[in-house]
Amino acid sequence: MASETSSSAPKRSLGGWALIAVPYFWLFLFFLVPFFIVFKISLSQIAVAIPPYFPAFDLGQGLQVLFADLKELSLENYIFLTEDDLYWRSYVSSVTIAAISTFITLLVGYPLAYGMARSPKEWRPTLLMLVILPFWTSFLIRVYAWIGILKNEGLLNQLLLTLGLIDQPLTILNTNIAVYIGIVYSYLPFLVLPLYASLEKLDGTLLEAAEDLGCPPWKAFWKITLPLSIPGIIAGCFLVFIPAVGEFVIPDLLGGSNTLMIGKTLWVEFFNNRDWPVSSAVAVILLLILVIPIVLFQNQQQKMAEREG
Amino acid sequence: MAKKPIGPVRRDYAPWDDPASVPFIEFRNVTKRFGDFTAVNNLSLKIYEREFFALLGGSGCGKTTMMRMLAGFETPTEGEILLDGQSLSGVPPYRRPVNMMFQSYALFPHMNVEANIAFGLKQDDMPKAEIADRVAEMLRLTKLESFAKRKPHQLSGGQRQRVALARSLAKRPKVLLLDEPLGALDRKLREETQFELMNLQEDLKMTFLIVTHDQEEAMTVADRIAVMDAGEIVQVATPGEIYEAPNSKFVADFIGDVNLIEAKVEETSETGTRLQAVHGNYVIDSAQSVSASKGETVWYAIRPEKVRMELGEPSGGDLNSAGAIVWDIAYLGDMSIFHSRIGEASLRSTVANVTRTVERPISWDDKVVLSWDRDAGVILTE
Numbered sequence: 119m120a121s122e123t124s125s126s127a128p129k130r131s132l133g134g135w136a137l138i139a140v141p142y143f144w145l146f147l148f149f150l151v152p153f154f155i156v157f158k159i160s161l162s163q164i165a166v167a168i169p170p171y172f173p174a175f176d177l178g179q180g181l182q183v184l185f186a187d188l189k190e191l192s193l194e195n196y197i198f199l200t201e202d203d204l205y206w207r208s209y210v211s212s213v214t215i216a217a218i219s220t221f222i223t224l225l226v227g228y229p230l231a232y233g234m235a236r237s238p239k240e241w242r243p244t245l246l247m248l249v250i251l252p253f254w255t256s257f258l259i260r261v262y263a264w265i266g267i268l269k270n271e272g273l274l275n276q277l278l279l280t281l282g283l284i285d286q287p288l289t290i291l292n293t294n295i296a297v298y299i300g301i302v303y304s305y306l307p308f309l310v311l312p313l314y315a316s317l318e319k320l321d322g323t324l325l326e327a328a329e330d331l332g333c334p335p336w337k338a339f340w341k342i343t344l345p346l347s348i349p350g351i352i353a354g355c356f357l358v359f360i361p362a363v364g365e366f367v368i369p370d371l372l373g374g375s376n377t378l379m380i381g382k383t384l385w386v387e388f389f390n391n392r393d394w395p396v397s398s399a400v401a402v403i404l405l406l407i408l409v410i411p412i413v414l415f416q417n418q419q420q421k422m423a424e425r426e427g
Numbered sequence: 428m429a430k431k432p433i434g435p436v437r438r439d440y441a442p443w444d445d446p447a448s449v450p451f452i453e454f455r456n457v458t459k460r461f462g463d464f465t466a467v468n469n470l471s472l473k474i475y476e477r478e479f480f481a482l483l484g485g486s487g488c489g490k491t492t493m494m495r496m497l498a499g500f501e502t503p504t505e506g507e508i509l510l511d512g513q514s515l516s517g518v519p520p521y522r523r524p525v526n527m528m529f530q531s532y533a534l535f536p537h538m539n540v541e542a543n544i545a546f547g548l549k550q551d552d553m554p555k556a557e558i559a560d561r562v563a564e565m566l567r568l569t570k571l572e573s574f575a576k577r578k579p580h581q582l583s584g585g586q587r588q589r590v591a592l593a594r595s596l597a598k599r600p601k602v603l604l605l606d607e608p609l610g611a612l613d614r615k616l617r618e619e620t621q622f623e624l625m626n627l628q629e630d631l632k633m634t635f636l637i638v639t640h641d642q643e644e645a646m647t648v649a650d651r652i653a654v655m656d657a658g659e660i661v662q663v664a665t666p667g668e669i670y671e672a673p674n675s676k677f678v679a680d681f682i683g684d685v686n687l688i689e690a691k692v693e694e695t696s697e698t699g700t701r702l703q704a705v706h707g708n709y710v711i712d713s714a715q716s717v718s719a720s721k722g723e724t725v726w727y728a729i730r731p732e733k734v735r736m737e738l739g740e741p742s743g744g745d746l747n748s749a750g751a752i753v754w755d756i757a758y759l760g761d762m763s764i765f766h767s768r769i770g771e772a773s774l775r776s777t778v779a780n781v782t783r784t785v786e787r788p789i790s791w792d793d794k795v796v797l798s799w800d801r802d803a804g805v806i807l808t809e
Contacts, residue, residue, distance in 0.1 A: 326500055327533035329520045331547030331598065341546075345537045 153405075160398035161191040171394050195399040204383065205400065209407060211378040215294065215369075216362035219301035220309075223358050224351065226302060227309040231350075232343075234310070235317035246314070249307050261300055261371050268296050268372065292374035300368035305361065309354035316350025317343070349422060356415050360408055380404055433671045441665075442475040443651060449512070451476040451634055452497065452602060457506035459492050466492040468658040469506070479628050479635045481649035483642060485681075489658040490638045494604050497636070498527045511601060521550070526600040530607040532591035534579040540566075540590050541575045547598045565593040568627070585616050592624075596631070605637040609644060621647045642682050646670070654678050670730075675809050679728040686734070686774050687807075688727040692719045700806060702727055704749070706772035712746040714802045729804030734776035736765060737796050738788060748798040749774070753791055767795055 130138075158175075165172035173187035199205045234245045252260060267273045268291040275287040290296050320343060328338040366381030373379070380400065387397035442448035450473035459467040467489040474480045482490040495501045497508060499520030508515045515523060526547065534543050544565050548558045566572045569589040579587055588608065595603055608624070609617045625648050628635045639645050645652045646666040653663045654677075662674045673679035676687060688711070690702035695717055702711040702725065711727050719725055741750040751767035751774060762779045774797055789795060 321531070321533065323529050323531055323533040324535060326520070327527075327529055327535075328546070329500075330498055330525075330527045331594070332521050332550035333546070334519070334521050337550075342535060 156398045157402055158191070159394055160195055160396075160402050161193065162395045163190070163192075163194065164393050164395055169394065170392050195395045196403070198396060199399055199403065204378075205380075205403075208378050208380045208383040209403070212363050212365075212380040213407070215297060215301070215377075215379060216359050216365070219298050219305070219362055220355050220359040222298060223302045223306055223309050224355060227306055227313060227354065228351075230306075231310045231313035231317055234314050235320070242318075246311075249310050249314075252307065257304065258367060261304065261367055264296070264300055264303070264372055265291060268299065291372060292377075294373065294377055296372035296374075297369050297377055297379075300372045301358075301362050301365065304368065305358040308357040308361075312353040312357065313347065313350040316347050316353075320346055349419075352415065352418065356411065360412065363408060364404055433668050438650075438665070440477070440650065442478070443473070448475060450474060450509075451478070451511060452636070453509040454493070455507050455509065457493075457496065457503045457508060459489070459496060459501060460504045465658050467496070467503075470658070470660055471506075472653060472660060472663065474634065474636065476634055477632050479625070479637070479648055479650045481645035481652045482636070482638045482655060483640070483645040483652050483681075484655035485640060488655040490640075490655050491606060493655075494527070494606055494636065494638045497602070498525055498604055499523050524600055525602040525604055526595040526598055527604040527606060528591050528595040528608050530610060532579075532587050532611075534587060534590055534594070536579055539576050539578050540571060540582070543579070543590055544594050544597050547594065551598070561597055565597050568596070569593040584611055585620075588612060588620065592627075596627075596633075599631075600633070602634045602636060605635060607639055608637065610639075610641075617644070618647075624648055646682070654681060656681075672805055673728060673807070676726055676728070676807050679805070679807060684731050684775065686729050686731060688729065688772070688774070688804075690725055690727050692717070692721050692723050692725060694721060695719065699801070701746075702806070704769075704772075707749050707751075707769035709741070709749040709769075710746055711804075712801055713804065713806055715806050717806050717808060719806075719808055723808075726807045727804050728807050729799060731764065731775040731777040732779075733799055733803040734774065735798050736767070736776045736778065736789065737798075738793060739796050740794055741796050745798070747801065747803075748796055751795050751797050753789060753793045753795055756791065765789070767797060769797075 159171055162171040162173060164170065167174070173190045175184060175187060230249075234242060234249075237245060265272070269275075270287040270289060270291070272291070274290070275284075278284045279287065290299070324342050324346075325335070325338050328342050329335060333341060364381050365379060366385055369377045369379040369382050370385070373382075384397050384400050384404075387393050387400060391397075452472075452474040454470055454472040457467055457470050458465065470489075470493070472493075482493055484490045492501060496503055497510075497515070499515070499518060503516070510523070510525070535546065538546065541562055544562045545558050548561055553561075562575075563572075566575055569592055571586065571589055571593060574582060574586060574590075579590065582590065588611070592608070605624075609620050612620060621644060624635070628648075635648075637645070637648060646669075649666060651663060651665055652669050654661045654669065656677055662669060662678045664672070669678060669682055673682065673685075679685045679687065689705040690711055691705065693701040693703050693710070695701070697716050698714070700713045700715055700717050702713070704711060704727075705724070713727070717725065741748050749769050751769045753765055754768045754773060755766035757764040757766075758780075760780070762777050765776050765778065766773050767776065776797060
């Protein structure tokens with residue numbers, strides 16, 4: 119019996135299938151269906167109506183009307199996106215800002231995660247708690263609070279003026295620097311947690327072995343610790359980069375009128391211009407841009423898993 | 428009486444017996460405390476060049492701490508360690524000419540076998556061609572040529588053990604430290620590897636220091652063994668001396684199987700000692716003289732294989748001869764262990780099963796006479 123089943127994949131019971139079906143059903147209902155609605159709107163045309171686009175499918179009018187409506191769908195909005203350079207500049211700027219912020223987050227987060235992983239065992243739960251603690255306050259309020267810190271007469275400038283480090287208040291708020299600060303601050307925990315997990319697993323005797331073989335501790339960090347924490351670095355960076363590309367709140371509150379990010383562009387298109395079809399097209403393209411790194415990341419993870427297995 | 432050499436083999440290499448020889452590694456009054464716990468207590472030890480030295484003891488006896496102090500991972504609280512005449516205090520691990528083979532092997536998981544072996548050589552800025560030659564030599568020595576490009580997780584336990592060994596030998600250290608090197612291997616492989624280690628040590632003419640809790644392993648590979656207990660060294664001697672002439676009940680009991688017979692001193696002189704057994708009515712006559720007064724309680728340690736056993740009853744008045752009743756027999760294949768009762772006490776004796784078909788005359792509940800030679804056992808006072 120055992121030898122028969124071991125050669126082929128184990129047979130799943132009905133209950134087993136049901137269990138697997140639940141997450142797929144969830145994804146179908148709350149990801150795929152909404153995505154297709156957005157995709158369909160992106161192929162429609164703007165109209166002064168409710169909803170503000172045409173054609174709006176209505177099964178009650180019969181199949182013929184439905185087929186006639188289908189012919190109205192076009193890629194016009196996507197072509198429009200390529201004609202106005204606002205959009206591709208927004209995309210490029212978003213990806214650039216997200217990439218730079220991710221890199222800064224890594225520079226700040228790595229020592230943090232490293233310090234946590236190297237701290238005495240009894241401290242670690244507390245340190246982890248401190249990393250997660252900001253989540254207990256609303257994201258919006260936390261970003262808003264940075265205005266009070268960064269503005270010209272804000273806490274930071276007051277402190278620097280009092281210390282005599284500067285004569286004139288620094289203009290940070292409403293610049294890209296404020297956006298970087300906001301993203302780094304908000305997404306730091308997403309980078310620290312996976313990185314901490316991979317650094318904590320690191321076997322301390324490996325570092326002893328490196329040292330024993332003539333490698334000083336600072337060099338052992340580059341030769342042993344860093345390469346072995348790459349999976350954590352990759353996971354953490356993606357967790358920062360992907361949401362940062364589509365970020366709206368941070369550039370809206372902290373960024374200036376020059377700060378171009380696709381989230382903001384989309385907001386303006388949707389609420390100010392009430393152009394649902396174009397904003398849907400913007401959203402679909404954003405998704406496509408993000409799918410590429412996600413797929414790359416998945417491939418990498420799978421390859422690693424295969425190599426380990 | 429002329430002192431007979433103790434142990435099964437004649438040794439040509441015995442610098443520890445030569446007062447003129449200079450120790451290669453020396454622990455001088457070394458103490459190591461972790462908080463309130465004293466792991467190593469005021470311990471002095473000399474190890475000589477080309478020696479295969481074993482630190483043997485149970486867990487928590489301080490043997491691993493000794494090795495880690497020599498490697499530089501722990502600093503002695505008091506005392507100092509000298510290597511080749513030079514103090515090691517203040518020298519970080521990466522500057523010490525010693526390499527360690529870790530119990531967990533500690534192979535770098537992101538490097539293949541070759542890169543693992545080459546790691547230490549690269550730290551010394553050795554020319555590339557030379558590194559390649561040395562790595563090839565190490566692969567050949569440990570029979571790993573066909574696994575050079577594999578990652579550690581693609582190897583079996585035995586292969587990983589050999590990579591760890593090759594990596595720690597690659598730099599030709601002055602001393603190789605082996606921390607429970609064979610603990611993770613199964614019995615057959617362990618025995619094979621023990622002999623490989625011995626041959627390797629002879630070929631390379633290096634000083635090896637092994638830490639182990641396995642007395643058989645220590646006996647097999649080492650020139651000398653230090654038996655440790657609670658942060659102190661109980662006895663340092665060759666395997667033969669440790670087994671045949673233990674200096675305490677602890678060592679006698681820790682190494683191999685032993686009968687510890689409680690006895691009272693009847694008389695002692697320069698030529699020997701007579702003891703009256705506490706349990707059973709027989710007199711032990713030993714060639715050993717002891718510094719114990721008449722009536723004092725001592726222990727007579729005798730190994731089971733040195734006890735003879737015959738059917739019958741003692742004639743009375745014979746020395747080193749006790750009447751007993753066979754209580755338990757354990758058949759182990761190569762030999763059998765007999766537990767015989769002498770009053771309250773019990774005495775173990777072994778019989779080698781040298782033939783397959785012989786009638787075995789002794790069985791349960793038989794009356795037997797147990798006897799031994801005058802120099803078969805050791806009198807222990809502590």
